[in-house]
Amino acid sequence: MYTQVKLIFRIFFCSLTMSLSACGGSGSSDTSTTSSNQTVQPFVPGERMQLDAISSAYTGVSYPLKIYLPHNLTANKSYPVIYALDAEWRFDTIADSLDDNKMEVILVGVENYADDNYKHREDYSQWPLAKDYFDFITKELAPDIEARYPVNQTDRTIIGHSYTGLFVGLVLLMDDPQQPFFHRHVSFDGSFWAHPETTSQLIDDRRAQRQDLNSRTILVGANGSIGNVLYVREFDALLERANFAQLDLTYLEYKQDHIPVVAHSVDEVLRVLYRD
Numbered sequence: 001m002y003t004q005v006k007l008i009f010r011i012f013f014c015s016l017t018m019s020l021s022a023c024g025g026s027g028s029s030d031t032s033t034t035s036s037n038q039t040v041q042p043f044v045p046g047e048r049m050q051l052d053a054i055s056s057a058y059t060g061v062s063y064p065l066k067i068y069l070p071h072n073l074t075a076n077k078s079y080p081v082i083y084a085l086d087a088e089w090r091f092d093t094i095a096d097s098l099d100d101n102k103m104e105v106i107l108v109g110v111e112n113y114a115d116d117n118y119k120h121r122e123d124y125s126q127w128p129l130a131k132d133y134f135d136f137i138t139k140e141l142a143p144d145i146e147a148r149y150p151v152n153q154t155d156r157t158i159i160g161h162s163y164t165g166l167f168v169g170l171v172l173l174m175d176d177p178q179q180p181f182f183h184r185h186v187s188f189d190g191s192f193w194a195h196p197e198t199t200s201q202l203i204d205d206r207r208a209q210r211q212d213l214n215s216r217t218i219l220v221g222a223n224g225s226i227g228n229v230l231y232v233r234e235f236d237a238l239l240e241r242a243n244f245a246q247l248d249l250t251y252l253e254y255k256q257d258h259i260p261v262v263a264h265s266v267d268e269v270l271r272v273l274y275r276d
Contacts, residue, residue, distance in 0.1 A: 044071035044072070046068045046070050046071055046095065046099065046104075046107075047068070047069045047073075048066065048067070048091075048095055049066065049067050049068075049069070050064070050065070050066055051065040051066065052065070054140065054141055054144060056136040056140055056141075058132040058133070058135045058139070058140065059113075059120075059124055059132050059133055059136050061113035061120060062113065063110055063111055063112070063113060064088070064111040065087075065108065065109065065110060065141075066087050066108075066109035067106070067107065067108055067145075067149070068094075068095045068105075068106065068107035068109075069106060069149070070104040070105070070106065073150065074150070075150050076150075077150060078150045078151060078153075079104055079105060079151060080106070080152050080155040080156075080157065080274070081105065081106045081107075081108060081145075081146075081151045081152065081155070081157065082105055082106070082107045082157040082158075083108050083110060083156065083158045083182075084107060084108065084109050084110065084159045085112075085158070085161075085164035085168075086110075086111075086112065086121075086160065086161055086162075086164050088111045088112065089161075090159070090161060091107070091109035093262055094107055094109075094159065094270075095107055097266045097267050098270070101267060101271065103274065106149055106150075108141075110137070110141065125160075125163035125164050125166050125170075126163070126166065126167075126195060127170060127195060127199075127202070130167050130171075130174070131174060133167065134167075134170075134174060134175075138181045142181070154183070155183065155184070156181060156182045156183060156184070157182065157183075157184035157185070157186065157273065158171055158182045158184070158185055158186070159186040160186075160188070161187075161189060161262050162188070162189060162190065162191050162228070163190075163191045165188050165189055166190045168190065169192065169199065169219075170202065172217060173199075173205075174202070177210040177213075178210070180214060180215070182215070183214060183216065184216045185215055185217045185218070186220070186269055186273060187217075187220065187232070188220045188222075188261060188262045188265070188269075189221060189222040189227055189229070189258050189261050189262075190219070190228060190231070190232055190235065191231070192228065192231035192232060192235040193228060193231040196231065196234065199235065199238070200238055203242050204242075206242075211244065211245055212244060212245035212246045212247075213245070213246060214246045215246075215247055215248065216248040216250075216273065217239070217248065217249050217250070218250045218252065218269055218272055219249070219250070219251050219252070220232070220252050220254070220261060220262075220265050221233060221236075221251070221252070221253040221254070222257055222258050222261035223253055223255055224254075224255055224256050224257035224258070224261075225257060226257045226258045226259075227257060227258045227261070228258065229253060232251075233253075236249070250272055252265060252268065252272075
């Protein structure tokens with residue numbers, strides 16, 4: 001049976017009473033003391049808001065947006081940011097986990113253009129149209145968000161599930177080899193069955209460009225009755241064989257079906273994502 005955590009290393013989880021800064025992130029602690037006699041302030045859940053939709057010249061559609069902001073957000077302090085795709089389904093799940101784990105992180109939720117059967121989502125999560133979706137995120141969406149909110153631009157994460165989980169794997173490979181936009185990548189049960197030969201070639205092409213790949217990447221496989229686990233395992237194996245320097249790669253596998261694996265695993269994923 002395939003091991004739940006393929007990489008052999010010791011993960012030091014931060015306790016639920018500690019803040020993200022204690023886990024190696026750039027957010028501050030959820031407690032504030034100036035003297036030994038001052039009362040410790042409890043963590044306060046973040047604020048969730050619907051933003052105006054943003055139109056893209058790259059993909060030709062408009063995307064509804066959501067945002068989660070740490071409590072008492074201040075402009076003189078920057079925060080890690082997560083760009084979460086499929087936000088109409090995944091935003092609250094991730095935001096709930098940030099609250100439960102007392103993490104001070106900005107969460108940007110990108111919803112989909114809702115055409116018949118979400119065909120646009122499917123097409124733009126695969127190669128080659130994924131390049132246009134990536135340009136939308138990095139050249140249109142992120143500059144708009146990061147001009148308004150105090151984002152730590154050296155600590156960006158992208159998260160996707162299923163087709164957008166495939167897209168996250170492509171982002172890892174298509175990003176700038178020298179100055180990558182994202183340094184953390186999370187793919188929940190990605191649809192790597194969509195074009196395995198193309199994906200394998202993209203890994204080879206990226207390896208030829210540069211032998212290091214600076215990312216903390218987490219791949220989640222669902223090995224219940226419905227899931228993409230075989231293809232996620234294969235993508236993980238391809239990355240292992242490429243032997244990229246600086247790639248901090250973690251594979252997690254759960255006895256869960258394709259849809260519920262996100263909610264089941266998100267707490268562990270976020271702790272691994274921001275571990276020391």
